[in-house]
Amino acid sequence: MxxxxxxxxxxxxxxxxxxxxxxxxxxxxxxxxxxxxxxxxxxxxxxxxxxxxxxxxxxxxxxxxxxxxxxxxxxxxxxxxxxxxTDELAGQLRIGTSTTIAAYWLPQVLESFKRRYPGVLPRVVVGTSKLTEDRVAARDLDLGLIEIATEQPSIERRSAARDDLLVICSPGHPLAKFKELTARDLVGHPFIDRDPGNGIRQIADEFFEAAGIAGSQITLCAELGSLAAVKQLAAAGLGFAIASGRAIRRDVEEGRLVAIPLQPRLHTPLEVILPRDKFRSRLINAFADHVCEEFARIATEQD
CATH class of the missing domain: 1.10.10.10 (Winged helix-like DNA-binding domain superfamily/Winged helix DNA-binding domain)
Structure with missing residues (x-):
């Protein structure tokens, strides 16, 4: 108007x-x-x-x-x-999301929400968790779906579910024979990392730091913004990566990749973030509630 x-x-x-x-x-x-x-x-x-x-x-x-x-x-x-x-949810919904959630979680959520409210027009912007959080804080987006959020006072966080993080590598890689892997086991092997600002990268960095492993001890193979590229390099045997369990399930089933749990177990939170002090419509609240319900249901299905 x-x-x-x-x-x-x-x-x-x-x-x-x-x-x-x-x-x-x-x-x-x-x-x-x-x-x-x-x-x-x-x-x-x-x-x-x-x-x-x-x-x-x-x-x-x-x-x-x-x-x-x-x-x-x-x-x-x-x-x-x-x-x-009018008791009918409709209108534009500006959603920011990380790359992994956009590819492996969001489509199922949008499908069920659109079936319930066909008058809603989702506009999805994909970026790193950090970029998405900054855009939600700046009120450029109605809400964001990311792996990990900071403690920005202008952001309201809702924990929706969590996803396992696993080491992935080619079936012929030396790490493929392990039943589980510690941070020390990974030292010396080429590591395919995610781009700065990516939530999974932050969790992986903290995993190595907690084990007393400095960044200089990690053999970096590549930094990639695309999970598809990460999986391709890992499947080609160029190194190992740490990735979402949901994102690599089909690759493991079809034999392109091997997935090995970490010790201690590593998870990534899936969070819904909203501007704390912005007027919030019933549409935004309804979608945030729907995301939390669907993420929890999907996470239970894959356990």
């Missing part, structure tokens, strides 16, 4: 880029430029300074941004309130 020009201006100001704003809004860059031009003509003043590859707000732009945030927030609240009166 809010003026589309204000929505576009808000996105450009927040992202500091016409290109990133266009991606966020699923628009073309010329369309974004046109909306900004229309808004500046409406106020008869420049709102953005463009120069040296950087966008900055003018004094008028700062004022418009402050009001735009209030107007857009009230518009979203109005839409949610009216929807609640």
């Amino acid at each position: 809010a003026d589309r020009r204000l929505q576009v201006f808000h996105a450009v100001a927040k992202h500091g880029s016409f290109t990133r704003a266009a991606e966020h809004l699923h628009m073309t860059q010329p369309a974004v430029t046109f909306q900004i031009k229309q808004l500046e003509e409406h106020f008869d003043t420049r709102l953005l300074d463009r120069g040296h590859g950087k966008i900055t707000l003018t004094a008028a732009g700062e004022l418009v941004l402050a009001y735009a945030e209030r107007i857009l927030g009230l518009s979203a609240e109005l839409d949610s309130r009216v929807s609640e009166l």
